[in-house]
Amino acid sequence: MDFSDILNEFKSAAVGPKEESENDRDEDLRKISEVWIKEKSVPELLPYENKLMDRLLERMRKQIEFIEINSIELQQDEREIKLLLVIVENELDRVQFLIRSYIRTRLLKIDKFSIFIRSDKEELAKLSPNETAYMEKHLQLLMDLYNSQFLGRLPENLQALDEVAGGISMVEKPDYGRPIFIKCNRDRQVVIDDEAVDLSRNGIYVLRYSAVSDLVKAGEVMVL
Amino acid sequence: MTSFKFPSFGFTTNEISFLAEQETITILPRYTMNGTRLIGAKMQNLRAMQRQDVPIWLALILKSQDKCNVVIPDWLTVNYLKQRYDEEVKEPNKFSELPWHWLPISKILLDKCSDDFLDHLYEIRSVLQDLREVRQLKARKGIKELNGVYLQLDGLSLMEINEIRPFIIESMNKLRLLSQSVRTDQLAGVGEDEAQQSVQGKGNAIDSEISYDDSQIYRTTNEDSNSKPSSSRFDRTTTAGNESGIYSSANTTRIGATDDRMDDADESEDSDIEYRIH
């Protein structure tokens, strides 16, 4: 018994950690769903999930290749291959949907808060390189449009789009006080309005994002 | 007139259904067939008549091709659901325990796998309907406890939460904005003049014909450039440039720095009403 165990271990070690386990793959799908839900529910932009996206995109590429290769070789009426292809395509579509919706939600937020994001290093760090390029170009296009259409003809001291000196800032920031739904994984306490509020394990709560933002960012509560 | 925001920060029923399809379910394959590598965990090889757990979306594909039968989960039986229903009726302040995705999963299975059910379909549908209604009523009752601070909704499933999500978020937001308009602490960074004003207090706003004299709040004569109070957006008397950059076509793509706007961070106290369903 022991000997074959040792042999097996040796075998798997020899194959190397290159092959991700099925668990990891499953975990990644769970992660992207979670990340998608978070990005949709949270009022501010969350940091871009670089590594996760890279892994997923890589695997998607492989699946697309797999489909292409197998579709070409489909000479006989191989029902089973067809069915497997349907399954693979279906899953691919699902993952693509998640990724697209994730990116779209982020782009919506970026559009809304471009000026604010640009002015803050921490915020800029949350963008992927593609998103940063998108934001710059988009902003430039908008600025050119506004200036040529009407902004250029306003008196000079009214031309700014980023004035913060008046009573209301022109720079649109995320509304950190917006409520979000969370589920607690263990008993904890948060402070809202100088009051400590007890949250119990497995409880579902609606509260202001500002009260739980640290917990959300650290992954310690589940966003619904 | 409000710009319609639903569901840009919420989910559609289809999206919730999508999430439900990721749950696993047991199937009974009718044939043996190979599995395949997937982006997620791979699809196992299937052996005829040997139970296997797969995600629901996969089960649906196989079922639609007549390759398997679906094992209806234990909770989707008339017995179990009737028990839950009785619990709901017995405990008017608590939600009974149901699977997180009970609504979409039951709908999907009833639609696509109706032949796999052991119970009579109309019985299942009817008890599901009853459960749904009693829980909805409870949820609506709890909404009366709405406040601007927090709400507790233990025991609801995801789709039920999503049903009332837009309403709750909008209402809580309004309540929060209302309570925030009255500042009881002076950490807003607005300046001592306003602190003075609230200390003197304006008391009874309810007396008629009393004129409100706000001259105590600000003097345009003595201002430090940092305490920019709630002058209207049309106030341009100050600032040449050091506080805001000019963002115009001219050239500077640099946007000026300091944002001395009052933070939303400090909020005044709200009422303590909590909605607790234990």
Next chain:
Amino acid sequence: MSYYDIDDILADSQKLPCKFNFSIPGLGYLNGRPGEPIKEDNKVELPLWLAEILAICAAQGDDTANSEVENKQPQAFIRLIEPEFFSKQFLNFIKSDPLRINLSPYNFYYKIVSKWSYMFNDTELTDLISKMFVSRASEINALSYKSNDQFNGDNQEFLNSLENSERDLFKISHTSYKDIKNWFIEKQ
């Protein structure tokens, strides 16, 4: 409050009654009599954004001020008069019967309450209005579950008395319920 939020801008343009503290030449047009000065104690309806500023900014004293004026505090240009929808009567009605009060003529009521309370630090008002909102919101939620043909007379009256943001709330809630109902019914 967002700079670009249309509702904020519209709310700011709602009129409030004010009285001038001074006579000011040339502003007669505010009163419908252009060319004439505005007299002290003239009552005028001004939009919120203007009223706010004028009530806050103090008139600067003359250089030729005599000692009497120096001792007086600089006065604002106008003073705000309590509008009808903040009168004791109105608020008492709210307290006793929040569901029956008709808010539809007072668009942006809640926003105006916020701004007013901010100016005068009126916690009582916000508490009262918050409570009213909670009762009305619960009723809105309960009604939004019904479909259009199920409303009876009383309910219809209530729905007609909603302020604009309450109507939006109703729409939001109703759409959500309707989506789920439709999803249930349709066989895929």
